[in-house]
Amino acid sequence: MVQDYGSALNFIPLNRRKFIYLTGMGVGAGLIGSVPVLGSSIPEELLSPPAALKKELADVALNTAKSRGATYADVRIGRYLNQFISTRENRVQGVSNNESYGIGIRVLANGAWGFAASSKVEKDAIAKTAEKAVQIAKVNARLQSAPVILAPQKGVGEVSWKTPIQKNAFEVPLKDKIDLLLSVNGIALQNGANFVNSALSQINEQKYIATTDGSYIEQDVHRLWPTFTVTKLDRATRRVETRNALSAPVGMGFEYLTPDSKEEINGLFTLYKKRYNMQEDIKTATLQLTDKLKAKPVEPGKYDIILDPTVLFLTIHESVGHTTELDRVLGYEANFAGTSFLTLDKWRSGKFKFGSNIVNFVADKIQPGSLGAIGYDDEGVPAKSWNIIKDGILVNYQTIRDQAHMLNLKESQGCCYADHWSSVPFQRMPNVSLQPGKVPLSALDMIKNVEKGLYFLGRNSYSIDQQRYNFQFSGQLCYEIRNGKIAGMVRDASFQATTEEFWNSCTAVCDQNDYRLCGTFSDGKGQPSQSSAVSHGCSTTLFKGVNVISTASKID
Amino acid sequence: MAILSKEEAQALLKKVLAFSKADECTVSLSGSESGNIRYARNAISTSGDISTLSLGVSASFGKKTGSASINEFDDASLEKVVRRAEELAQLAPENPEYMPLLGPLEYKEPIGFVPATAAITPDQRADAVGKSIQVAKDAKLQAAGYLEDTTGFNAIMNSKGFFGYNRDTDVVFTITTRNEEGTGSGYAARGFNDITKLDTLSTTKIAASKANGSIGARSIEPGKYTVILEPVAATYMLSSMFGFDARSADEGRSFLSKPGGGNRLGEKLMDEKVTIYSDPFNPELPASTWNGDGSENKRINWIEKGVVKNLSYSRYWAKQKGVQPVPGPSNIIMEGGTMSVEDMIKSTERGILVSRLWYIRMVDPQTLLLTGLTRDGTFYIENGKIKYPVMNFRFNESPVIMLNNVEALGKPERSVNVESYRSYLIPPMKIRDFTFTSTSEAV
Structure with a gap:
């Protein structure tokens, strides 16, 4: 987390x-x-x-x-x-x-x-x-x-x-x-x-x-x-x-x-x-x-939401990154951050539809400028990259040497890391990145195709359950979109969804020109808790019909 | 050995301080010996023994301060870290908020060190974990747990003559049990200064009964419910409320800000059943008797019968406001009553029993609105009885609003927030109108 x-x-x-x-x-x-x-x-x-x-x-x-x-x-x-x-x-x-x-x-x-x-x-x-x-x-x-x-x-x-x-x-x-x-x-x-x-x-x-x-x-x-x-x-x-x-x-x-x-x-x-x-x-x-001080309260309901990489990366981190950690799937993290709904039977079926056809996630330890880039992991395994979600289907996880055999892998994927000399190395998330769309598309063009929507930028509040089904995120900035045009800023907006439904509602991903690496210094996992730095690459992305709630509250 | 005695720490700090050429200098030592076993799938997954000792130096020239730390202790390293802090101080701009250091302090000896905890061996740890795994196997469950014991010390000395030394011990045990199918999950957590109080067997039994009791959860509509929060759930909910900082309140950016300016000191903000205080001499939750800025930690009430009684003032902010400085909470103790969770269930017509909450994050700092989820055992109560387990909920709720809606408080227990690794003394609580906004399939 x-x-x-x-x-x-x-x-x-x-x-x-x-x-x-x-x-x-x-x-x-x-x-x-x-x-x-x-x-x-x-x-x-x-x-x-x-x-x-x-x-x-x-x-x-x-x-x-x-x-x-x-x-x-x-x-x-x-x-x-x-x-x-x-x-x-x-x-x-x-x-x-x-x-x-x-x-x-x-x-x-x-x-x-x-x-x-x-x-x-x-x-x-x-x-x-x-x-x-x-x-x-x-x-x-x-x-x-x-x-x-x-x-x-x-x-x-x-x-x-x-x-x-x-x-x-x-x-x-x-x-x-x-x-x-x-x-x-x-x-x-x-x-x-x-x-x-x-x-x-x-x-x-x-x-x-x-x-x-x-x-x-x-x-x-x-x-x-x-x-x-x-x-x-x-x-x-x-x-x-x-x-x-x-x-x-x-x-x-x-x-x-x-x-x-x-x-x-x-x-x-x-x-x-x-x-x-x-x-x-x-x-x-x-x-x-x-x-922002003058922003009007958001009207709760279903919206098409556009997520800038500065907020989408955290949604990816929580709903894709942690969800595909093999040790979580197996139960090694059950007592702390939790397990994962992406159980091995879903992977074995070869048909589990994690997202829509345009959803492709690649794990890597090599992207230059990313927080995950290294030469070798803490078990001496050279850095590599591999598909996790391919055309929307779950095809792989992230793992290390003592769990690779559970996926019938002949070698580790190189995800072992200890955050300090005093820490025991264990499985940590590589960069997990959403591949950009193949059709030329900018965020401004994406807005033009949305009738009733919200455009979120900047990471803000974030929370997800211990099996990675139900999540809630908000942004630093949230703009209302009406009939293809920005119609001012709104406040108190959070989007709440379940992982599978959310990624299956993904209908457009901006192209390579919009692709950015965002990330965190402090991904906490394990007991004693260790901190790892990880990046997530993505372009601005559109999700159809997502539930948006108002978090307005008062104490006096 | 990472644990220095008071005399050893004093001698080493004196030696470091002697290198200082700064106008004012603070040097500190922090060391710990820690052992742990982590297990999952009814077998040990990782286990270790970690020994650390580090030295921090903060040097000031006038109002310019720099800090540096190191964990090597030869004379060259000791001098190097002092010089490095001084170099940083010389490069730093003046800090108008700089406060001169405080001098010697008479403080009472802290009570947090228990020799039995400091003397634990790898075999004792393995035995304790073995018992827990056996309970899980007997209940046909998978155990994932963690046992960690730590002996630690802190010592601070400054150029004005202050010297503080605190040594303590701590053991934390957490256990999650789940069934093979992944349809039931239960959790229990215990923390003590004294390891002889830890019973991994009975603690695992509690987690096991929650796991087996939570199988077959039904989905019920989210909305406002009366909830009974067990101490660990209440602890997670309240943890973000305990800063009690005057400055952020005065600056208009906390839940303790008074509309129109100033803070809410003296205002009734919560139900009159609510009293929250700090006391470093509480035998169940002892704390350091002195503070890092050189002042004494004493018993202090933060919330008394629902009224904001004290706020924490840094020395700088106290001077600005013309009041006495008040150090932040040394620990957090919330008063309760005599009711058990069972008594609370009996008195509930319709409600939800919440065993634990998870992944709580701030949504709005001004109202302390939080979101997060229930976890590891959520049950529907009707006519004084637990009727059936229910699917987990996401909530959006503020602890301040929650503490206005208190129906009853039970007997306080020491509980641990594993995200911050801090322990608190918090009662179970029955709260009306708690806001659940959606359900989650997560088990």
Whole structure:
């Protein structure tokens, strides 16, 4: 489930138990204030030790595990760097750097998994941690009814991979980053905003993975998320409205924040693809709030709804991404996020009509700029891509090495990920993307063909049940469409649908020119809960006859 | 060892502070030893032992502050993290809201540490999980559960002489049982500081009886119903309400904002049966006795007989408003009565028993309107008896409106919100006119 709440105002990183907090230990003591202490421009000394040293350390773990009886082991030596800058109005609220370094060892012994992690990355301590992992596996093996079956993976040798960034965000001077955020806030205030929060999160995972298959993989993963929340009040009507940035968290460097007109879409207003103009977006946002404060209440009922990628990606994440996770289907997540209605019989039939004929979903770990892109997963499986929904039919799931055999797969799909050195790797969602339409179609043309509709942009409230049937979403912006024309903004609109019915009501998808990657930094799953970053590509899409409810409420 | 004693923490923090060249500096340590077993399909799926220790530094020059953290503890790393925080501070613009640090504080020793929990072994964990799996097998159900124990500490020292140390233990057990066909599901959750209070066998039996009792759910029309929320359901519903922050209220952007300006302090906002407070010395739910900003956590009433009695004021906001600072809630305890859930069912003519709620997200922060769904056992009540299980509902409801519609409150229980991993003491509650907006086939 997504736990980042999407706005600068409510930025609550999921890894709250992994990062130290300096401010307020109290329950709910203004979560805004208790942002974890994250990172700064990173000097060279922070780069991890050379690969040769890490190989030596990793071999201590692998060899100890094997000598204690492990039949398989993988080890992650990770250095995790973060920098987080948060501002409100004309001031910086927090500038922080976080760094965490340690080792996690996972072993298979007597047919059961064991895991141990420690921040002591020295040979003696590593051997002890490996022993502990084997001990845990053996203790737990007595409760195991069937041994773990691991899909084979040929060792890839000594290899490396790096996110293809053009400008390392950690090397951009702090002053430039602060200036950008404060200039963004300034634009909001000049245009009549009452409050504005903006933030920039930068993440660098330097991860070394070694497995007993003979893989020694060095990866340098970068992510960036610029965002804001702007607020306007209308004292007379006592209304408060906010609008969040229509940016995306990306697997890119600071180049994402260099505006480029070639990466803009001239729709109802400007929207952004692989480059983002934060200053332009906040001006648009602040001006839109004036209309939002005057928006009329939505009339509940059936509408044809048009979803911009900035809201559709989250609908995809919840209703397609999680629904097709094999571990959920099998019941491994039953005690936390839940299971899935896409049971194996539906897949085996080869006929289960998940969506209309134009609905095609591809899973991948490779799209450049996406949050899911990597070279190899945490079990040493090379990144790949595969169909999940083909011409509306359920054809595959997402899985890892110890569950691949349940789909009769000969190899893993490479979806294994641990969010920290102290976390156990398990199945995490790859990018799951809706393929663009083959017929040329823009969002503005799509609007022309709608008689009674609503056009949603920007992620907002979201909720779905534990088997992924019933969902409810709203947008940052919602425009009424009457007879092919935009007829002003409405408020309090949420669309409520069931997954199968919704995707079968999909009648048009815009073309490749409208395709964008949106995503989240904080997809929460597992116990202890881990956070993973994932993107979903899609173009603006039309759904016929969807139920829209009004969420207007009053407490006085 | 990730758990430092008070003396060890004090010595290490003194050493770090000695590197500081800033005008003001705060250094903090946080460490935990944690073990877990996760199981599903009646077998263990993952299990681990995790040890972490990290150091945070916040340095200020005038009103310019920077923060950095690290988890390596050689002298070079200690100095490096201090220098890095100072570099960030020098680069940061002035924060007009900066408040000078507080000095030494006399605080009472916290009571959250239980040696038995700290001493748990992998074998004890496996035994506890083994019992739970056996209950599920006996009831012909599939168990998916999670047991996690943690021993942790926090210590903070600043250049004005404040030093705080808190150590505590925690164990959380959650269990979901489902039948093979996927037509019935039940859940139970328990949290304690003291692991000897945890009984995985009886807890799993509760989940099993809910699972078998929820098979064959009928669909009934959504709409407004009287509901009985079990403590875990009530906890999920109320969790987003507990900030009690004065500033966002004064700024006109929370449910505690007064129409026309200011906040609702002193106003009656809920039914008079509602009293919500914090108390770090509650034996069922102890909390730290000091706060990260260097002030003391004491017992404080937030809502008293339905009236907003106190709001949390940061030191900056308190100064702006000319009031005393009030730290945020150290824990959340809601008063109740003596009724059990069974008593509440007996007194209900027509209503819905809700075992648990799920995937709750904010729809409107001004009214705290939330949406989410029922899960793991929803039952129709008629004439004082549970008649049959019903399909799950989606709701759109505000906890503030809900706490105006209180019919009865039962005996408070410690319950856990697994999304935030926080525990609360919350009673079961009977609420009229709770708004369900659609049904879901999900089991």
